[in-house]
Amino acid sequence: MRAEFPGNSSAGFSTLEIMIALAVVVLSVSAVILVSFGSQFMGVDAQTNDEAIYKAEAKLEQVRALSRSSFASVRSDGPVPDGMYSLSTEVTDISPCAKYATVRVNWQNDIRPLETALHTKLTSPADAHALAGDCAAEPPADGWTAPTTLGSADLTPSGSQATDLDVVGEYAYVTGVHANAASADFFVFDLDDPADPQLVGSLNTGKGLNAVDVAGSYAFVAHNATNTQLQVIDISNPAAPALISSASRTLPGVGASFPEGQSIYYYDNHVFIGTYETAGNEFHAYDVTDATNPQHLGSYSVNHNVHDIVVRGPYAYLALSSTSDSAGELLILNVNNPLSITEVGSYNPPGTHCYATALYALGTRLYVGMGKMYSQCDGALPDLYILDISLPFLPTFLGSADLGLGNNNFVSGMVVSGNLAFLSVSQPMAGFQVWDVSDAASPQNISILGYPEKTVGLDYQDNYIYTANESNFALRVIYDNP
CATH class of the missing domain: 3.30.1300 (Pantoate--beta-alanine Ligase; Chain: A,domain 2)
Structure with missing residues (x-):
């Protein structure tokens, strides 16, 4: 017999079931509403x-x-x-x-x-053409925290001292001077294996060469002589470079005191060449549309050594040996009409009494490397200045850096790509330096590669650095080996 419990009936169970059903309905409706609002948010x-x-x-x-x-x-x-x-x-x-x-x-x-x-x-394409393709398509791939020598090569005969270089494609073109004027002063290295550069061609042009800029099948060089300061070398066959004697040009109107060619720059079928301070004009412009027959267009007197030249558009930037408080180490010329070159601006780092020795222009910035070769140069002042050239004729200070240069040392070359500035300096054991310039107001040193030689020039290509050095290892190939 089954026991009966009072107060427990089927009606009670029905009420509970109804309440549970209502709760389920409420939850279901809430879920639908949440899904609806979620869908609306996703839609928005x-x-x-x-x-x-x-x-x-x-x-x-x-x-x-x-x-x-x-x-x-x-x-x-x-x-x-x-x-x-x-x-x-x-x-x-x-x-x-x-x-x-x-x-x-x-x-x-x-x-x-x-x-x-x-x-x-x-x-x-227009700028690439103006620079004869001498510009990188990609930024440095690595952080360059551990630069290391990958390969090197010497000049032949011994006793030759490198003065400059330009790397184009698979070849490095190196200039030099030698005590014996009959010795080679132009050298071509094959860089097919950067770890083992091979000297494949050389040439004697006379009294030595101080600078080089390559465009197409021609190398334009600054001759270390009181005449034929502009020379043109045919490099269509790298194994047999040939001086085009008929293209050599003696700069018109220069005086007898130190008119040797010192710096050179190719831009848009024109070559601009600078000399040491002389009695005549130290800056000259040539039309080299026909490289075998350069045409002199105009010149300008700066009354100082022209250590380096950079041209962008109608403006030429000159690094000068000025030490005066009233004259700028950086001079800006309008060369849009080379027949009538005019000064449009300058920059004089305050109180430096130092030389400007190296330049590099990238975007709206101009990088100015200094030299401490003058006795009154303040050694405590910066060795690198970064200027804003948004208004090319009115450079303004952005930042500076102390590279640690001692007396009688100078910045000899610069290339900037992306956020990295690669610098060569003449000071032994500090010859190659890498700086982060992403913040122009506060450049930061990333690394230094020291070696005994005096570095006199630098170029960058395909994540390799190439330096020209006096004495041994005239050509040095550097890579990042973190």
Whole structure:
């Protein structure tokens, strides 16, 4: 017989079941509502994402269009508000004819900040042509925290001292001087194996060479002589470089005191050559559209040694031996019409009494390396200055760095790519230096490679550094070996 419990009936069970059913319905409806609101949020996010991508694509196309019309005008800007969005452009200069551009679109939803970014590489065929292709297409691949010598080579005969170099393609073209004027002073090295450069050709041009710039099948060189200061060498056959005697030019109007060629720069079918301080004009411009028949266009008196030359567009930047408080170590000339060269600006680092010895222009910055060869030069002042040349005729100070140069030493070469500045200095045991210049106001040293030789020139190509050095190891190949 089954026991009966009072107060427990089937009606009670029905009420409980109804309450449970109602709870399930409420939970189900709540879940539907949450899913609905979640879908709405996802829909809004998708819509804003699409709109942000559209804005980034439109901005990136504007940057591309600007690069085609005015490559130098492509610069970092922003952030600029655009409704709920903020747009900015970050530009990294790789070389004078290549840049990386990143467009960022930022916005905030109800939960978190969001961003979309698009990247592109920009190139300038016009600038590449003007520089005869002498500009890197990619930035340094490594951090260059541990530079190491990969290979080296000497000049032949012994006793030759390197003065400069230019690396183009698979060859390094090195200039030099020798006590014996009958010895070779122009050398060609095959770099097919950077660890083992091979001397494949050489040439004697006369009294030695102080500088070189290669364009196509020709090497334009600054002759260390009181005549034929401009010489042209045919390098179409690297194993047999040939001096084009009919193309040699004696600079017109220079005096008898130290008119030797010292610096040279090729730009857009023109060659610009500088001399030591002389009684005549120290800066000269030639049309080399026909490299075998250079045509003198004009000249300008600077009353100082012209240690280095860089040309961008219509402006030539000259590194001078000026030590006066009233005259700049950096001189800026308008060479748009070489028949009538005019001075448009200058820069005089305060109180230096030092020489400017090396230049490199990249984007809106000009890097100026100094030399401490003058007795009144203040050794405590910086050896590297970074200037803003957004207005090319009005350079303004951005930052500086002390490279640790002692008396009678100087910056002999510079190449800047991306955020790295590669420098060669004449001071033994500090010949090659790498600096982070991402913050121009505060450059930071990354590494130094020391060796006994005096470094007199530098070039960069395909993540290798090439230096020209006096005495042994005239050509040194350096790579990053972290």
